[in-house]
Amino acid sequence: MDDRLLTDRKRDQPKTILALRGLVVLFGALAVAFLMNLWGRPAPLYPIPLVDPAFLDTATNRRSYADLVRAKEDLSDFDCYACHEKNKPPPLRFDEHQNLLIPREHSDIVMGHGEHGRNNNCFNCHNETNLELLQTRDGRVLKFQDSPQLCGSCHGPTYEDWEAGAHGRISGYWDRELGLIKRQDCVNCHNPHSPTFQGRKPAPGPHFLHEQVQASADPATGH
């Protein structure tokens, strides 16, 4: 080997040696810094609580009398003739402003059917000669499980929509040949005495990816 080549190599000159040693120290320090994650960590994700399973429930707005029958629950409250006399229509009482006065025994009923309380006569829907049946204004007598026909006797367009599947909820199979459907009746969602939906608490909204400082959070993007 030519000695000149070995001894004159750039690597052995003092400045080079110093620079190389400096670099080794620097890389060693960087190695330690990376291994110990001293900087440049991704921002930690803040924990998001799991949603309340009540928001995943496919339950309808309310349980109807038919649901209670199907669930074989205690129906003693619904036995009309436990208190009323057969063939004696119960009298209705109104106050001086023509508002219906709900008797104490039926105080759980809150009337609110129709604008300005127009539909405030119990026997618009209930059959006074047989309290276990319903009646329409055109003289039909209906069983409780056929109540959609009663609702439809006034709310015609909505009833047509309901029959076609455009009103209310149908669950199960859109392809009727592959499975059964469950069509909700009017009273599964609407309280017949006060049909308007009550308000409810909404489920949690969108979450940001990283925790936001409140002042600068942009609610429109949410990302």
Place this chain on the structure above:
Amino acid sequence: MSRRSFLRTSAVLASGLAALAASLSPLRELDDYVSLERFMQKYYKELTPDEMAKVLKRIEREVERQYGIRPHVRDLKPMDGVEFVYALNLTRCIGCRKCVHACVQENNQSRTPEIQYIRVLRMPHGSLDIEKAEHNYAPESVPEKGYFYMPVQCQQCKNPPCVKVCPVHATWQETDGITVIDYDWCIGCRYCEAACPYWARRFNFTQPSIPKDRINPDMAYLGNRPRRQGVMEKCHFCIQRTRVGRYPACLEVCPAGARKFGNILDPNSEVAYILRTKRVFIQLKGELGTSPRFFYYFDV
């Protein structure tokens, strides 16, 4: 070689290798490794049924390893003579967001961070201007007076801009109208997210985390199988449900019955009835020419 030069060389080499290993340290945080099988997987449309069966088995194994539950993964093909349409009744939606969370549960979406395919917008009465929408409403009680609520999810457009821009064809529209994503083919460039006018596409910025007890084991290849970091995902009309004839999860949970879904080619379906009889329809951002399959209507 002298002892000195040997020691010097090996010290330099050792520090160099240590630095190299340290610079690769972010890979330690990578939970999901790329198996050779997945790397060499062919394009979805080129897979034979046997190869697809192997792919489904691989996914079942991976999910079982990660979550401890053996899922049932199917490759569901579109039904003949079916084109899906979604109709949403804006007089009925009360803004409760149950659809959002039913979707999260059904489709195995990440909970931390929480990805939600559906975004419910609270709009003031009298305007369809999206700029006036509020995304983060959280009152004590919905619906609030003076507002209506409009849930937005992937509109499964007939003329989808996201499909046009994908550089690798990881997303395409199938014959039943659903725009699908192959999560194993997506490279995560997010062009589709930029192209979508409805912000329907969600990106997995981090490794998704799903609690083990909330996994839905009934999965589809193009649907709700768990995704990984770096791929896009979006509403696919609950492909694992709708391609076997069932309603999507968002519809099943809606307490107001605002959502309607079905086959528009069937004249007896409720969506055909709605499009025939209702008079006012909105296709969001219709002027862009995307032709969404999502129709918002009112009960007038």
